[in-house]
Amino acid sequence: xxxxxxxxxxxxxxxxxxxxxxxxxxxxxxxxxxxxxxxxxxxxxxxxxxxxxxxxxxxxxxxxxxxxxxxxxxxxxxxxxxxxxxxxxxxxxxxxxxxxxxxxxxxxxxxxxxxxxxxxxxxxxxxxxxxxxxxxxxxxxxxxxxxxxxxxxxxxxxxxxxxxxxxxxxxxxxxxxxxxxxxxxxxxxxxxxx
Numbered sequence: 634x635x636x637x638x639x640x641x642x643x644x645x646x647x648x649x650x651x652x653x654x655x656x657x658x659x660x661x662x663x664x665x666x667x668x669x670x671x672x673x674x675x676x677x678x679x680x681x682x683x684x685x686x687x688x689x690x691x692x693x694x695x696x697x698x699x700x701x702x703x704x705x706x707x708x709x710x711x712x713x714x715x716x717x718x719x720x721x722x723x724x725x726x727x728x729x730x731x732x733x734x735x736x737x738x739x740x741x742x743x744x745x746x747x748x749x750x751x752x753x754x755x756x757x758x759x760x761x762x763x764x765x766x767x768x769x770x771x772x773x774x775x776x777x778x779x780x781x782x783x784x785x786x787x788x789x790x791x792x793x794x795x796x797x798x799x800x801x802x803x804x805x806x807x808x809x810x811x812x813x814x815x816x817x818x819x820x821x822x823x824x825x826x827x
Contacts (some may be wrong), residue, residue, distance in 0.1 A: 664707075665707070665708055665709055666709075667709070667769075668705075668706045668707050668708070668709020668710070669709040669711075669712045670709075670797055671706060671709060671741075671767065671769070671790065671797070672706050672709045672710050672712055672713045673712060673713060674790060674797060674799065675698060675706075675713070675739065675741060675765060676713045676716055676718065676723060678763075678765065678788055678799065678817065679696060679698075679718045679723070679738075679739060679763070680718050680719070681813060681814035681816055681817035682763055682811055682812070682813055682814070682817075683811070683812040683813075683814075684738060684761050684763070684810075684811060685760065685761040685810040685811075687760075687761060688738060688761045689721075692721065692736075692738065693720075693721070694720070694721060694722060695721055695722050695723075695724055696717075696718050696721040696722065696723045696724070696738050696739065697723075697724055697726055697736060697737050697738050697739070698710075698723055698724065698725050698726070698737075698738070698739045698741060699725075699726050699727070699728050699733075699734060699736075699737035699739065699740050699741070700725070700726070700727045700728070700740075700741050700742075701727075701728055701731065701740065701742055701746050701749070701750065702727065702728075702729060702746070703727065703743070704725075704727050705741060705743055705767070706725065706741070710725050731749065731750060731753040731755045731756065732753075732755050734755055734759060734762060735759070737762055738761075738762065738763065739762070739763045739764075739765065740762055740763070740764045740765070741765050741767065742764065742765070742766050742767065743766075743767055744766055744767060744768045744770065744771065747766055747783065747786070750764070750785065751783065751784055751785050756784075756785045759809070760809060760810055761809060761810055761811065762809065763787050763788070763809075763811055764785055764786050764787050764788070764805075765786075765787065765788040765789070765790065766783070766786050766788075766789050766790070767790045768789055768790060768791045768792075769790050769791060769792045769797055770792075771791070771792070783802070783805075784805070785805060786802055786805060787801065787802055787805050787806050787809065787811060788800070788801055788802070788821075789802070789824075798821075798822065799820075799821050799822070800821060800822040800823070800824050801813055801817070801818060801821040801822070801823055801824070802824050802825035803818075803823060803824075803825050804825035805825055
């Protein structure tokens with residue numbers, strides 16, 4: 634009888650372990666899929682941005698997508714690895730400090746990293762850095778404040794019901810010498826003036 638209980642207990646533990654790993658795997662899969670979608674968004678936004686000439690001169694063959702402190706895109710980036718934007722191959726870097734952004738073309742931030750970015754001296758002096766903030770984990774009312782009319786932010790990713798959408802801050806783009814294609818602007822919510 635004791636052997637039977639031990640066998641049943643082992644079987645239950647094994648089942649819980651298997652079910653738990655399937656749940657974790659399903660959650661990982663959803664996160665991976667979300668990161669793939671975000672990676673594709675970043676690639677497609679970059680295709681419709683014109684950087685200042687100085688950026689093309691300093692990095693003519695690569696477009697550097699930077700993330701601050703954490704690899705937010707994870708394996709989702711693999712879907713765009715080695716893709717090119719106007720002849721510049723996209724590559725991903727994680728920068729430990731905001732002072733290391735001078736070799737970046739695009740900075741992808743989580744919403745909770747924004748305050749550190751905007752309060753840094755580096756954010757005030759950078760020219761030609763496209764800054765994208767991810768607010769998809771929050772519900773939004775599509776107001777300018779929530780969609781990214783923030784200093785230094787050019788594009789905000791947000792959730793629009795069950796889709797990811799984006800807002801473009803034209804005032805900040807002009808200040809940073811970035812030009813967005815009218816094709817991209819047609820698909821976005823415009824904040825920060827026209």
